[in-house]
Amino acid sequence: MNVRRSLPILATIMVGVLLGVWIISWNESDLPGTAERPQFGEEDGSAAMAGPQGGRLFVQDDIGLELIIHETAAYPHFRLYPYHQGQPLPPADMQVTIALMRLGQPAKLYAFRPEDNYLISDDEVEEPHSFELVITAEWQDTSYRWGYSQVEGRVQMGDESMHGNGIELAAAGSAVIQPRVTLPGEIIFNEHTIVHVVPRLPGMVVAVERHHGQAVKKGEVLAIMESAMLADLRSQYLVARQRLALAQTVHDREKQLWQEKITAKQDYLVAKQQWEEARIESQLAAERLQALGVRPESGLSGKNLARYEIRSPIGGIVIDKAVVTGEAVKADKTVFIVADVSTIWAAIRVFPRDLHRIHVGQRAIVHADAHQLVRAGKVIYITTLLDELTRTATARVELDNHDQAWRPGMFVKADLLDEDIAVPLAVPLAALQRIEDQLVVFGRYGEFFEMRPLKLGRSDGQMVEVISGLSAGERYAVSNSFIIKAELVKAGVAHDH
Template sequence: MLATRQAPAPARPEAKPAAAPEPERPGLVRLSDRQIAKAGIRTDAADGGRLFRHLHVPATIVPSANNTARIAVKTTGTVVELRKGLGDRVAKGEVVALLDSREIADAKGEYLAAHVSADLQKTLYQRDKELWDKRISSEQQYLRSQASYQDLKVKEDAARRKLTFLGLGPAEINALASQPEAQFERQEIRSPIAGKVVERRVDLGAAVGRDNLETELYSVVDLTKVWIDLAVTPGDLPLVREGQTVTVRTDATGATAEGRIVFIGPVLDQNTRAARVVAELANPDETWRPGSFVAAEIKVSDKPVRVLVPSEAVQTIEGKPTVFVRVPEGFEARSVTVGRSDDRDVEVTAGLEPGEVIAVANSFTLKAELGKAAAED
């Protein structure tokens, strides 16, 4: 019996040693898109911009003195009708009250008498002039007629000026000839501006006018433009100029708006030692109410820079200013050189190019992750 020889088993290939893991790049923070969103990390591209310096000052919203009117009477009389109440809107030239005044009646009568006399004498003067030109009448007659007309015209003009002073407009004066004499005592009181009634100082039937009587009937304010009263310290005053932009914000609603400086006070307040600076603010929907306290920022400088990033984007790592640049794996810490800064942004002079995407919000989270990874190593 032949013994069979068993063939030797094939030799197994020698196992190769496992490849060493690729070393982690210094400064790399690995995060997925989902992790980035969950951490609230917001990104944006670095870009050029302008650096602004702001002064933060306390401020108050006040009515614009240019848009405020006190409706007053210039003659003595009695209020017979009040057509507006508190909060009512008025148009420019709208009648807001009616007044009965003996003084007005006398002035109207005086004017009409002077007007009729001057008008009649004008006709006589023109007739005498024609006769003199034809040498039908004497020169003496013509000159007497001319002098009489000029004298009556002066009286008519004086009576007209008196009515104007008492508050009558040109249209009202011209219409007096057709007005019934029974209405001569009646005077219409009109608003000189459009706005809202903020104060009514008299009641129906009140005696008004001179001789220690009330003269003001209403206060009207146009709130479509308001003023911002700013208190600026003497040290900051040299930085403030007319025309500079002022941003105001109210803590109550968080609303913001921009105005421009229109006035810088030449003297300091004796109590606060601050200068009064006034900015004008458009207020078409009347949301900014006079008397409100607001926080104000005055933009006092404006400079262009090549690369500008939010201050929150720059973290200090190992004593160096650092930003986190977006890479496919997450973010990479990169040291940069910073220049000037303002209240919100900082200039990057080296280490970052326009267009590179960086973390601009919650970058401190990336700094913490980077520090955690370094501690584990």
């Protein structure tokens, strides 16, 4: 069915309904009895005359009303300019009411008040400006009526065509949404699991066993070096241990002789003191080696007392190596950096406007879209100070990384989730289309789709709260709505006024 051919029939029916609603709303004593039959132009407005203000001019007898939808103010509204015999009338001399009917919505009455040289409506005229209306005016005890209709943002599409295009419908209703804020970030190492490995004694590197990027286990040898200091410490330990063994033998003999009354007690006490001193000296020599990470008994069976093995204190990945074979290293030089990557951090940049929505313990969904990775985590820390250059705070999200899929340096986005909120009206984000500067859905009314601009609230990335523009129970296109938008653009009726 052609839209323009069907509109006169549809408009006539709606105007009749509107008039009925308007008449019922008045008391019988208020019904004017002198009014002549209203003069209607064609319902699509094509026959309406242009008025001096550039609006649509409606004339009955010597009275005229020029209708304008004024859109340059704070909100769109009706303005009416009254005329008598082609000359402007004082707006306060005329009382006007407009009854407006939209598809799928009840009739709405607009009252008017005088302002400057026109009458202004008491309420906003919402988008789209697609409606049937009846203008009722009273001047000098005579009533006048005009009817008018216009179409905007509407396309006709039968059920068969709708199903063929894969367009599905849904009824607007309540939903539970989980508001979220999406922020950029980067994967970094967990600073708590990074270890800087130092030799703890000076020496010469004789072999490098592990290199940058290799995985290592806890206690695994990273490099081998020879240290004169270690040789000296081991020699001291060997001497101390031998002295202790000798002192132990002397002590045991003197104790037995004293107990058998062969020697004096004084000889036993001297032997005991020497044994105690040898034991303390041996213990100190062992602790010097243990402080360097060397087991006192290791390396003593071989001939090379200077041999020293640098071992990894944790399991992880070698992320830096700063030593080569033949290099002389100092005791405090960082020769390896090993990182445990079983957990990883996402450093999320938080803009000042979003800081009030972020807190420690908050759930987060981290996406690395370039690598098709998604993982859940929690905010463990938020920096107190803002970065001097970016003026952002950093929120750290800890992620499990036992599979080592996440690598430092990856750019990510994080959805930081708020608590679930029940909202009275919501629609899927997939149902929205942008027309000019408005986000709209397409309501279904009989065989017509008509755009409904929405004022939106909170969103969770799947559903979005509807504050105004759609009523509960209204059916709308929930999938493939871009096809309807394309038909509107092709027909040139997306925004006609």
